[in-house]
Amino acid sequence: MDLAATLQATPAGEPIAIIGVLALLLVLVTIWSMVEIVDAYEREALTVFGEYRTILEPGINFIPPFVNKTYPFDMRTQTIDVPRQEAITRDNSPVTADAVVYIRVMDAKRAFLEVDDYTKAVSNLAQTTLRAVLGDMELDETLNKRQQINAKIRQELDEPTDEWGIRVESVEVREVNPSADVQRAMEQQTAAERKRRAMILEAQGERRSAIERADGDKQSRIIRAQGEKRSQILEAQGGAISTVLRARAADAMGERAVIEKGLGTLAEIGRSESTTFVLPQELTSLVGRYSTHLTGSDVSAAEHHLEGLEFDAETRELLGLDDIAEIIGDLEETEMEMDIAAMEGEARAIADDTDPTAVSESAPGDETLG
Template sequence: MDPLTIVLLLLLTIIVIYIIARGIIVIRPWEVGIYIRLGKFVGILRPGVHWVPPFISVVHHMDLRTQVVDVPRQDVITRDNSPVSVDAIVYFRVVDPRKAFFEVTDYRAAIIALAQTTLRSVIGDMELDEILYNRAALNAKLRKILDEATDKWGVRVETVEIREVEPSPRVKKAMEEQTSAERERRAAILRADGEKRAAILKAEGEKTAQILRAEGERMAKILRAEGERLATILRAQGEAQRLRILSLGAASLHSHALTAMSLETLKAMADGKATKIIVPFEVSRLVEALSAYIGKGVREPQIPQVDLEKLVKLIGEPEKILGKIPSYEELSVEVKKAIEEAKKRKPTPTELSREEKELLETLKKEEKT
């Protein structure tokens, strides 16, 4: 074979191999290819190995994964005229490669520009407090607006996140002062609430103490009244016994004895540091009796002694008249028994005094309020 022919065949083989290799297109799993031949859209190349006629065909690779773009920081004036500096992050993915390629020149740059203008308009319609404390609602609103706008580009906006909202220095200083004032207000409320609770507990303690004191005073009055009643009964019994004894003993007294008793009575009345002038009702009879007793100047009529047996027959036996005189032990037992019964007895509400009833009604009204 002619050497020239061999060279031509070898050159032709190299050209064919080059043409075949030039037409091989590899589409990776996360992307698709936009196939254009002679300026006309032919179709979408899916992941895998494809061959297209070289020199007359163009394949543009398009990523289908979720992409992230950073919206540059910008200054925005809120509805309440508060300047803030804000930036955001947009997460999106291509869902229709044909629209993303033919409907917009550069969908990434278009999304960034659209996010900037949308962010400015949305924040301009909100107040600063709403932006700071309602970040989730702001993100949802931005995502909805961007998704509706990019739907004609074949792009779906998945998430929009406001990364940072920074108010101006003057606004930040005012916010710090507001926060400090709010904390001071809460502290004052907590202190007032504590004082209120302390006052309530103190009032309840005073109420309980007053009830206990009133109960104690009532029981003490009951016990004193019971003791005075028993003492009065015992004094009356003793006085009755004394009078009975005097009535029996006076039957056998002589006139001299009566005179001596009168002198003893005068002596007892004159005892003391105060000056006293005693004028008996029967002065002449007393002087006469004294002179007769001391000087024997006047002869007194002799009173015969009383016969005790005749006296007993006349008025009865002394034990029946005087009755049984209780001993000290019997009186002590009776007093102790009365005191124990007074302690055990629980007084009913009807036994309360008017002041105690008013006190209880006042305490009940305070508990209701």
Template sequence: MLFGVVVLFFIGVIILILVSGIRIIQPYQQGLWILLGQYRGRLNPGFNWVIPLVSNVIKLDLRTQVLEIPKQEVITKDNSPTNVDAVIYIKVVDPEKAYFEVTNYRMATIALAQTTLRSVIGDMELDEVLYNRDLINNRLRDILDKSTDAWGVRVEAVEIREVDPVGPVKAAMEEQTSAERRRRAAILLADGNKRSAILEAEGAKQSMILKAEGSRQSKILEAEGTRVSSILQAQGQAQSLRLISLGAVPLDKKALTVLSLDTLSKMSNGQATKIIFPFEISKLVEQSAKYLGASEEKVPEVGAEMDVERLVGKPEDVLGKIPNPDELRAEVASIESQLKKDLEDTAKTTKDLKKLGAEKPSEFMDKK
């Protein structure tokens, strides 16, 4: 009975020893088998059995790993203290080197990244650090990848996470930014005032031109109307005098005496206290007496056979060319046509000025 128990005990111990030699390697891992202090080879993912009790299996993760570089204060080339931190993405590509060539490849990579980051940023000014993060990332990745290649580690990417200048530097940067914005605002305001003054001057100039043009056209039309009116009035007076002269030629002395007496009667009916006669009153009385038969001497007929054209002249010579209604309408239409053309020229000039005022702001912006 006791013997059977001992046998079962030894069998159990043997089974446990054999089971302890089983090693399960995950798909994303790589195993390193060390037997009695000697490297025996890699263990692939899956089921593996090694000699128990004297074997040591090291499992290394082959996935991409994320390492954080702690925030540290770095002095830039222009002596501006700045707090910088970053993130590194690494991957083990050679498990043997990652385990046998370096004690802890993660800590070694972080320490190397810290020193490299200080060196790279120390060669750059603060403005370059703020605006050239891609350049810093690429330089850090190249330097770290070259250095960690001996450890079997590949640096896939480096990303600067935060660049935070210290308090006094940040205050100076904010003051500089504020001053730059005020300078730009002053420049824009001055440029706007300049363009406004130019446009106002152009508008005033064009307004004066249009007023002068309108005044000129108005004076021309007024003068033309006055000229036509004067011509028509003179021609009307000439026609009236022509008719009077033609009507007065056949009158004899008797008729003139009757007309004179009739004019004297009309003058006596007026309210004027003084009457001035433009002829000799004795002649008038004498002519009236002869007309009433006081004298036997006959009054000869006057102008019965007088040549009117010889005394007065031809109507064309006296009156000049009298325009008929059709000619007057044609002249008025010509004046209206010229006025319409002048108005169209004025409207075109105004349109060109507006177009010039709309194009000038963009030209100033391009020049700027």
């Protein structure tokens, strides 16, 4: 009775207005339910009455209202952390490892229809594969061949994930840690290896130092021996030069004495009444040699000097005579100039005290002036 009384009390136009508002709201809700906006990095699977219809692309999509349901899929690369796993290596060493898997949804339809939760499925599969790969390797390989472990895990994940419309882009093992006991043993091994290398390097250094010292001593002995040899050679050459110079000086003094004696004899002969006198060949030879320097004659000096023994090539090289040729030449030139000057003075003295004579006779081996 209260409802009937209320309807009787309500004006006739108000129910129509309420109905209109409700109808407008229904239209708006229907339109809103028919429009589905998909982001650029997503795809959405559409079902109507629980039946798969299509994959909604990015943008505005119109779908059946009230009876639809959508399931979004992120098409960007996603990161899945693989929890730390414990494994036993092939050489029975316990290790723990964790990894990161990078995946991307390539086929949203298969990811929707073929697997319940693809991220959870990939994570569980990666955990199992990581333990299996570590179990097939030795401890040293698990610590050193990180890239090989990554490649094996990715290879094992590729086949099942392809069926789910998922692509595994990369797998990275972050840490592989052996047990505490194994770590201590490895540290001891590393310390022993480093100590061994240090001892080897020290031994090599000592050996190298000994070799260098031996080479230095050898070079020093060679240099000292060469110096002593050179000193002995120079000393021998000096003695030879001194001997030659003394011999040349004695020879020159002897020639001067002969010449002076001969000139004195000529002076005595010039004072005598005899017109015939004999001169020794040695005196004429000396006079001829000095007269060549005085007159500039082109007659070879070899015709007037006394014959003597010559040094052979080996003796000249041993005494160093070739090196002192210039010294002896200078001494001979100076000595010769002095002798020529003395001869000129004595010749002028004889010319003043005696008359000219001629050579009248000659004997075998002698020269006769008359």
